[in-house]
Amino acid sequence: MKRKGLGFYFRIYCKILAQDLKSKMSYRADFIISTIGMIFTNISGFISFWILFRSFPSINGWSYYEMLFLYGFSLVSLTPVQCFFDNNWSLRQYVYSGDFIKYCFRPINLFFYYQSEVFDIKGLGQLAFGIGTLAYSWAKIGLAFTPLMLLKMIVFLITASLIMIALQNAAAATCFWIQNSFYVLDLAFRFKDYAKYPITIFSPVFRFIFTFVMPIAFIAYYPSLVILRPDEVPLLSWLSPVFGVVFFLISYRIWMYGATKYSGTGS
Amino acid sequence: MKLKKYLTLTRAGIIESLQFRLATVVMVIGNILYLIVVYFLWKAIYASSGTDIVNGMTFSDTLIYLVLATALFNFMEMYTVWEIGRSIQSGKIVLDLLKPIEYRRYLFWSYSGSFITQFFFTFLPTFIIVAAVTHGAIHLGLNLLFFVISVVMAVSINYSIDFLVGTICLYTESIWGINIMKQVIVLLLSGATIPIAFFPEPLKTIVYYLPFQSIYNAPLSILLDGTPQPQTVLVTLGTQLLWCIVMMILSRLFWKISLRQITVNGG
Numbered sequence: 001m002k003r004k005g006l007g008f009y010f011r012i013y014c015k016i017l018a019q020d021l022k023s024k025m026s027y028r029a030d031f032i033i034s035t036i037g038m039i040f041t042n043i044s045g046f047i048s049f050w051i052l053f054r055s056f057p058s059i060n061g062w063s064y065y066e067m068l069f070l071y072g073f074s075l076v077s078l079t080p081v082q083c084f085f086d087n088n089w090s091l092r093q094y095v096y097s098g099d100f101i102k103y104c105f106r107p108i109n110l111f112f113y114y115q116s117e118v119f120d121i122k123g124l125g126q127l128a129f130g131i132g133t134l135a136y137s138w139a140k141i142g143l144a145f146t147p148l149m150l151l152k153m154i155v156f157l158i159t160a161s162l163i164m165i166a167l168q169n170a171a172a173a174t175c176f177w178i179q180n181s182f183y184v185l186d187l188a189f190r191f192k193d194y195a196k197y198p199i200t201i202f203s204p205v206f207r208f209i210f211t212f213v214m215p216i217a218f219i220a221y222y223p224s225l226v227i228l229r230p231d232e233v234p235l236l237s238w239l240s241p242v243f244g245v246v247f248f249l250i251s252y253r254i255w256m257y258g259a260t261k262y263s264g265t266g267s
Numbered sequence: 268m269k270l271k272k273y274l275t276l277t278r279a280g281i282i283e284s285l286q287f288r289l290a291t292v293v294m295v296i297g298n299i300l301y302l303i304v305v306y307f308l309w310k311a312i313y314a315s316s317g318t319d320i321v322n323g324m325t326f327s328d329t330l331i332y333l334v335l336a337t338a339l340f341n342f343m344e345m346y347t348v349w350e351i352g353r354s355i356q357s358g359k360i361v362l363d364l365l366k367p368i369e370y371r372r373y374l375f376w377s378y379s380g381s382f383i384t385q386f387f388f389t390f391l392p393t394f395i396i397v398a399a400v401t402h403g404a405i406h407l408g409l410n411l412l413f414f415v416i417s418v419v420m421a422v423s424i425n426y427s428i429d430f431l432v433g434t435i436c437l438y439t440e441s442i443w444g445i446n447i448m449k450q451v452i453v454l455l456l457s458g459a460t461i462p463i464a465f466f467p468e469p470l471k472t473i474v475y476y477l478p479f480q481s482i483y484n485a486p487l488s489i490l491l492d493g494t495p496q497p498q499t500v501l502v503t504l505g506t507q508l509l510w511c512i513v514m515m516i517l518s519r520l521f522w523k524i525s526l527r528q529i530t531v532n533g534g
Contacts, residue, residue: 033444037451044451051461051470052312060311183293190297194304201311206303214300 016116038122042129060201069137069228074196074220075130077160081168082123085115088172092181100262110259156223162244163218169251176258195219218243273376280380298337305333322464327404328491329462331397336459336483338393342385343425345378351433352442375426406493413500417486420507425482427514437525458484478510
């Protein structure tokens with residue numbers, strides 16, 4: 001099979017996206033309610049954050065606005081996984097029912113085709129919320145705003161997103177081996193709630209675990225240090241783009257390995 | 268004779284829930300992870316506050332509260348909204364409505380088996396560990412009895428709210444959005460994620476007038492109160508009883524009215 005170029009995949013993605021949006025629009029009430037639900041989630045997350053930290057000038061050497069910055073950073077970096085990889089949640093049903101076999105017969109990349117089938121617009125509300133939070137805390141901390149900073153910000157946001165995408169891919173792929181993978185996926189999804197706290201609050205043992213075993217700290221903490229504390233950026237922060245790409249590739253391999261082993265249900 | 272049909276449902280529920288052992292293991296890992304994060308987060312908060320008692324709660328009070336709130340959550344979360352929503356979408360609800368048992372009761376009792384397994388496998392061990400580790404921070408006396416009464420009413424209120432929200436699915440046929448809204452509101456306003464004692468003033472008063480705080484805050488504050496005043500206990504339990512009755516009537520009434528609206532696609 002001839003390898004297809006990026007342009008080809010981009011054109012295909014747009015076509016599938018248009019189909020997906022059309023089918024979503026036919027369930028308009030559901031779409032509106034889900035969007036409101038997503039907004040509720042973000043507002044309640046923000047209220048919880050405000051209740052916890054409003055009365056303390058700083059937690060563990062982190063000021064209120066720095067914590068807010070971390071929170072906003074995690075919201076924005078979680079948007080791609082929500083928007084582009086939401087179909088991972090349905091994977092176990094496709095595998096279980098045998099419908100997954102239909103993806104195996106397309107002459108394009110299996111992983112790409114599967115993920116492109118669903119685009120979750122709800123994630124865009126979270127993106128707007130996250131950008132708002134970031135901009136607000138950015139101004140309050142008094143960080144400089146230069147093109148270089150913006151570039152750094154974008155690079156490290158993508159890095160952080162890749163980590164979460166990798167975690168979710170790997171968790172979703174477990175359904176190729178175990179029956180009820182919902183709990184594994186749910187566990188990985190809950191990691192995002194812990195990403196918004198600075199890792200320095202943990203004891204050294206857990207700092208190590210959350211950095212190397214379950215890389216939660218890479219979803220917001222390490223990447224955002226580059227912007228937040230430019231004078232004392234640890235090596236791990238600079239390395240995080242590499243980690244992001246590596247993690248993503250590993251998760252992609254696991255996912256594809258599971259998919260190629262998939263033998264259908266026989267129906 | 269009447270009780271026997273309910274207990275049969277309970278038994279089936281116990282057997283069903285024992286099937287998913289892997290799910291339980293993953294859930295326990297998830298909860299431990301959550302508690303680790305909570306522990307270090309609140310430790311940092313107490314360290315930065317400079318005092319031992321914040322909003323009338325010591326660090327160990329807060330920790331016991333949050334640990335037991337998590338255990339209670341596992342125990343009480345019945346996924347009623349999902350259950351009703353899915354039955355409506357698949358048409359299974361028609362078969363359930365034909366059963367010679369009221370739907371609201373049928374759903375509750377078919378879940379009750381999980382109450383028993385959850386109680387013995389998660390809540391009780393958690394409670395014993397917490398009581399042992401904190402060396403008498405939990406006063407073991409009459410408050411245990413009040414706690415049990417309070418939890419029973421909390422289960423009832425929680426179920427009524429769930430059922431009420433699940434009924435909305437009859438109109439919208441949207442499950443995810445409705446469920447996430449309910450979950451977010453209940454978890455925040457019931458004090459399951461942050462003790463209500465930490466809420467700022469106007470919000471705190473408002474929350475005390477809502478039914479949600481009767482689900483988590485009421486039983487846990489009764490349990491943690493070492494020297495209970497008869498008056499406070501009576502007010503707390505009385506409020507719960509009131510909400511118990513109000514929510515039950517509301518959810519029954521709403522279900523009865525809504526049932527006339529039902530449209531089922533096949534089945």
